[in-house]
Amino acid sequence: MAQHNFEGDVGNLNEHQIQFINKVIEEQGLSVKKVVFQPVGKAGDNFVANVKRINIEGENGSLKMVVKIASQNEFVRQSTNTGISFNNENFMYTEVLPKLVSLQKAAGVPEEEHLRYAKCFGALSEAPNEVVMLEDLNESEFIMLDKFKSLSDECVRSILKNFATLHSLSYVLKTKEPETYNQFTTKLINLWDILARNPVLTQQFANGTIMLLSVLDNDEHKNIVRSKIEKIFELMLQLSENALTDESSVIQQGDAWTNNMMFKFKGQNLVESIMIDYQGSKNGNPVMDLLFMIFNCTDHETRSKHYYDWLDYYHSELDRSLSYFDLSADSVYPRRKLDADIKKYKELLFAISIMLTNIFTRNTEEAAEMMETLNNTSFDEAIEVLANTEIPKDTAARAKKRITGIIESFIELGLI
Numbered sequence: 518m519a520q521h522n523f524e525g526d527v528g529n530l531n532e533h534q535i536q537f538i539n540k541v542i543e544e545q546g547l548s549v550k551k552v553v554f555q556p557v558g559k560a561g562d563n564f565v566a567n568v569k570r571i572n573i574e575g576e577n578g579s580l581k582m583v584v585k586i587a588s589q590n591e592f593v594r595q596s597t598n599t600g601i602s603f604n605n606e607n608f609m610y611t612e613v614l615p616k617l618v619s620l621q622k623a624a625g626v627p628e629e630e631h632l633r634y635a636k637c638f639g640a641l642s643e644a645p646n647e648v649v650m651l652e653d654l655n656e657s658e659f660i661m662l663d664k665f666k667s668l669s670d671e672c673v674r675s676i677l678k679n680f681a682t683l684h685s686l687s688y689v690l691k692t693k694e695p696e697t698y699n700q701f702t703t704k705l706i707n708l709w710d711i712l713a714r715n716p717v718l719t720q721q722f723a724n725g726t727i728m729l730l731s732v733l734d735n736d737e738h739k740n741i742v743r744s745k746i747e748k749i750f751e752l753m754l755q756l757s758e759n760a761l762t763d764e765s766s767v768i769q770q771g772d773a774w775t776n777n778m779m780f781k782f783k784g785q786n787l788v789e790s791i792m793i794d795y796q797g798s799k800n801g802n803p804v805m806d807l808l809f810m811i812f813n814c815t816d817h818e819t820r821s822k823h824y825y826d827w828l829d830y831y832h833s834e835l836d837r838s839l840s841y842f843d844l845s846a847d848s849v850y851p852r853r854k855l856d857a858d859i860k861k862y863k864e865l866l867f868a869i870s871i872m873l874t875n876i877f878t879r880n881t882e883e884a885a886e887m888m889e890t891l892n893n894t895s896f897d898e899a900i901e902v903l904a905n906t907e908i909p910k911d912t913a914a915r916a917k918k919r920i921t922g923i924i925e926s927f928i929e930l931g932l933i
Contacts, residue, residue, distance in 0.1 A: 525554035529567060533646045534586060538571075541639035541650050547575030557583060566603075570653060581656055582638060587647035594645065596718060601706045602796035603647035605771075607640035609795035610649060613701050613768060617686040620693070626841045632682045633791050651793075659779035659791060664877065665915060667816035670823050672780060674830055675790035676773065676810055681834035684803050687767035688849045689842045701768065702800035708771075709797075709869075710757045713750040725875040728908060732917040738924050741933065742871055749868035756865055760801045765850050765858065771797030773810040774877060803850065804858045807831060808866040813873060817922035817929075824930060828855065863932040870923050878915040 523535065530538070542549055557568040566585040573580045585606075587599050594600065614634045621631050636652035662668065668676075691698045712718050726746050733739050760766045770777075770792050777794035780787060811820060811827065832855060836846035846852070908916065927933040 522549075522551050523554060524551060526556050526569060527554050530586065531589075531646060533643075534641070534648050537639070537641045537646070537648055538584065538650065542571075542573055545573070545575075545580060545638070547573060547577045547580060549573055549575040554584075566599075570655075581653040583635075583651045583653050585649045585651070587645060589645050596721065598708050598711055600644040600647065601708060601711065603649065604642050605705055605708075605798050606794070606796045607637075607642050607647070607649055608701075608704055609798050610634070610637035610651070611640050613705075613798075614795075616697070616701075617683070617690065620686055620689055621841070624841050630682070630838070630841075632679070632686060633789065635791070635793060654779050654791065654793065657781065659781045659789075661779055662775055664775040667819045668775065668814045670819065671787045672790065673811070673815060673819075673823065673827055675780070675787055676778060676792070676814075677807070677827060677831040678834045679790060679792055680770070680773075680803070680806050680810075681831055682838050683770060684767040684806070684850075685835050685838035685842075685844075688839065688844065692842075692844065692849075702766075705768065705799045707757055707799040707801070709753055713753040713757075719750050722872050726872055729871065729875055729916055729920065732908065732913040733920060734917075735921070738921065741924055742920070745864055745868045746871065749865065749872070752865050752868075756862060757801070763802060765802060765854055766800050767803050769797075769799055769801045769803070769806045770795060771799050771801070771806070773806055774813045774873075778814075802858050802862060804855065804862050805866070808859065808862065809869070812866060812870045812923055812926065813877065816919075817926045820922075820926045821929060824926075828859075859932070863927070867923065867927055867933070871920060874916050874919050878912050878919055880909075880912060 523539075527535070542552060551574045553572045553574075555570045555572070557570050566587055569584045569586065571582050571584055573582070585603075587603050588594060588597075614632065618631050635654055638650040638652070639648075640650070641648040662672070687698070690701075712722075723746070726742070730739050730742060733742070772794055773792065777792060779791050779793055781789045781791075807828070811824065832846055832850075832852050835850065839845055839849065924933070
């Protein structure tokens with residue numbers, strides 16, 4: 518096998534990863550002349566993985582891919598469970614998602630209704646050299662939106678349709694091939710469950726939450742946050758165990774926030790959306806996907822206008838997707854069960870959304886500085902540095918607005 522001419526940003530690739538990437542490129546049959554690596558986004562945009570875009574030029578054509586490369590930094594791997602994250606994602610792309618689409622093809626579901634995901638050219642799960650090589654969706658005119666801005670009603674509905682399709686196919690697989698479904702869900706590891714059992718990481722999150730309280734000036738809001746955060750990990754483990762025997766459980770995307778979605782527009786009109794990260798995928802309750810996206814990707818004003826319509830829309834799309842398989846939402850996940858599950862999971866989603874503010878409101882420069890700290894200190898030192906780093910004014914303002922909006926929405930919607 519010929520070694521291709523790799524150019525550009527290849528500095529942090531090890532020899533094992535280079536050989537794997539070279540093998541996958543060779544399999545494309547392009548008679549490659551040159552492969553150019555470029556970083557995706559800015560420094561600090563990607564925490565769990567180093568993401569690169571590669572431009573492959575060959576005698577038989579050209580091709581672009583996005584390559585996700587696992588961090589080899591000790592702190593990052595421990596704090597994000599990098600090995601498990603990549604195993605989840607690789608398994609979703611190579612086994613689960615293709616199987617779900619095969620169900621749609623067998624049932625004659627129109628192609629435009631198929632679950633859309635980036636094509637996977639190759640995946641390596643060998644720690645600490647994990648790699649996943651994917652279709653470059655920019656080539657199909659998909660773009661990522663500003664993580665600091667609320668998704669529009671149109672964008673939320675598009676993601677809800679994706680959820681409805683993904684969740685419905687879980688129910689179909691569970692009905693038609695229960696052994697396959699059980700095999701899949703056994704291999705997908707719940708990252709939140711692992712976090713909740715790790716005292717070092719739970720303390721890290723607790724320290725971050727204490728920092729977040731400093732941006733609030735409303736004592737009532739501070740008390741609400743404290744009271745909900747105190748029991749988050751106990752509740753997380755309890756609900757995780759309940760999900761194992763809950764007939765309503767599905768294969769979740771698991772981490773639906775703005776940076777893990779891409780959208781395709783024609784002019785000002787949204788054509789399609791796609792989810793691009795499956796590292797947090799697991800077997801769990803459908804409302805975890807719904808509420809996670811709603812409360813982490815929209816602001817209070819948008820939720821106030823559309824929240825109940827969004828739930829109605831999701832359930833109607835779930836029913837429509839199931840109808841191709843002679844199933845119905847009323848039979849597998851009736852609306853009354855969805856409403857009951859929201860009440861069951863609301864406190865957990867509130868606490869998770871508050872905790873993630875410490876990550877989702879950071880700007881690129883802060884994230885880059887954080888990565889620099891992680892790359893030059895030990896695990897324990899990194900935790901101490903992060904816990905005692907002052908929040909910049911612009912981040913504090915974003916965090917305050919976001920936390921206040923989450924609290925106001927939960928109160929207005931009767932969830933607190």
